[in-house]
Structure formats: structure tokens, C-alpha cells
Amino acid sequence: xxxxxxxxxxxxxxxxxxxxxxxxxxxxxxxxxxxxxxxxxxxxxxxxxxxxxxxxxxxxxxxxxxxxxxxxxxxxxxxxxxxxxxxxxxxxxxxxxxxxxxxxxxxxxxxxxxxxxxxxxxxxxxxxxxxxxxxxxxxxxxxxxxxxxxxxxxxxxxxxxxxxxxxxxxxxxxxxxxxxxxxxxxxxxxxxxxxxxxxxxxxxxxxxxxxxxxxxxxxxxxxxxxxxxx
Numbered sequence: 001x002x003x004x005x006x007x008x009x010x011x012x013x014x015x016x017x018x019x020x021x022x023x024x025x026x027x028x029x030x031x032x033x034x035x036x037x038x039x040x041x042x043x044x045x046x047x048x049x050x051x052x053x054x055x056x057x058x059x060x061x062x063x064x065x066x067x068x069x070x071x072x073x074x075x076x077x078x079x080x081x082x083x084x085x086x087x088x089x090x091x092x093x094x095x096x097x098x099x100x101x102x103x104x105x106x107x108x109x110x111x112x113x114x115x116x117x118x119x120x121x122x123x124x125x126x127x128x129x130x131x132x133x134x135x136x137x138x139x140x141x142x143x144x145x146x147x148x149x150x151x152x153x154x155x156x157x158x159x160x161x162x163x164x165x166x167x168x169x170x171x172x173x174x175x176x177x178x179x180x181x182x183x184x185x186x187x188x189x190x191x192x193x194x195x196x197x198x199x200x201x202x203x204x205x206x207x208x209x210x211x212x213x214x215x216x217x218x219x220x221x222x223x224x225x226x227x228x229x230x
Contacts, residue, residue: 028072029097029104035063035111042067045150047084048111050095052077060084062150075099081111086119086147086225087140119225124182131177133185141182144225145190157226158182160201163217168203176201182223198228 024030035043044067049060054077061069073079076099082089095109124141125134133141148154160175160182179199186192209216 022070022072024103024105025072026103028074029107030070031073031095031097031107031109032068032070033061033063033109033111034068035113036067038112038114040112043115046115049082049084049089050079051082052079053094054078073097075104083111083113083115085116086143087122088119090116117227121182121223121225124223126178126181129174131174131181133181141185141189145186145192148186148190148192148196151230154230155196155198155228157198157200157228159206159224159226160199161206161220161222161224162204163220164204164207164211165217172201172203172205174201175203178223 022030033048035046035048037043043063044065046063046067047060048063048069049058050071050073051058052074055074057074057077059071059073061071063069073095075097078094078096080091081093081095082091092111092113097104097107121137121140121144123139124137126132127134148156158179160177160179162171162175164171176199179201183194183197183199186197187194204211204220207216207220208222209219211217211220
């Protein structure tokens, strides 16, 4: 679990906010969320999910150019705070909003975390022994396109990996071809500038598991996204 620091202030007040601004209601508290990294650099266009433990409702917000957003959260629930990643979400902490009479004043929640720099595109699949992307891989690639569109300064490396079955040189060529196929997809389908994408095949040289079992080899056959800069 990655480190996360939460600072929050949730105060009860009967003071009514300006009519021009979103405000708390009798049943929901207005929360201003600020997201930063551990160096106090604001995080732009990060998505934060709030999952109600009691109601099971899932609400989300996305930070603006100031690293902030406001969200109305129903009272009387404890929310799991989840930072949305690429293809996978990671739960970090909880945030409680007790049920009270009247209205809450504006609550502030500051989230400090170190965002992941490497993501495995787990649902991305290729034809066996080929660089042809299988049908069904579109969702995760669409998520990646959306992320890069939201963060126009982001540059990434697409890293292709194989297991150790077969010839070393063949595996290296295959992993490079698969990385290039993803880059082409992002450029053609998502209109992402090729200059923002490095495609590199590592063959079998960077395993994350053993190659003695089917499950281990499956883990090693993967495509990663490595964030170079944002």
C-alpha cells in the first residue's frame, strides 16, 4: 500500500453559503479535496473515488488546474478513498462524515501521496506469438488515451516483455513489435503525438516472476506503461 497523508477539517455550522456557490445540504456535506504529492506539487487531473461502506454508493471527482475539486458526500457514512490508477484502483484510507442536524460548513480534505510511475496493462492481450492486439483490449487502451489527453504534458514509455520460451532474439523482436503496436494504436486511435511515446521491447530480460510455471510465465508476458514525465 502506498503512503498517503490525509489532513481534514469537518466543521458543523448553520451558516448558509453564498447562493452562487455549491453548498452543503441537510443530508450531504460539501468537501473541497486538494491532491498533492509528497513534495507539495499539486496533482492535476487526478481522479479520486469515494466508496460508501454503508450505502455502497461510489462518487468521484477530478482535480482541476489548481489540484482541487469539490464534491457533495451524503452524511452518515464512512468512505473508502481510492485513487484511480490505469486499469486498477488502489485504496488508501477512509473519510467519515457523521450524520448531524443542520448543515456542515465547507470541509477540506488534503490528500498527499506518491503516484505510481509504472502500470501493467493487465487486460491488454496479443495474438499468440504475434504483435496483433486482440479484440477486448480496447477498454484499457481507451483509459490510457483518456489519461494522456487529460495530461497533455505526460510522456510515457511502452515497455514490452515476454517469458523465456523460445529464442532470446526472437523474444526481443516480438516485445519491441508489441510495444510499437501499442504506440501506433495510441497515435492513430487517440491522436496522441508519437513524440510523447517511447516504445521499447525488453524481451525476457526483466521478469517479475519465475518462468518455471504457466502462471509465472503469464505474469512475465506483459506490457507496462512507465511514466517518464508529466
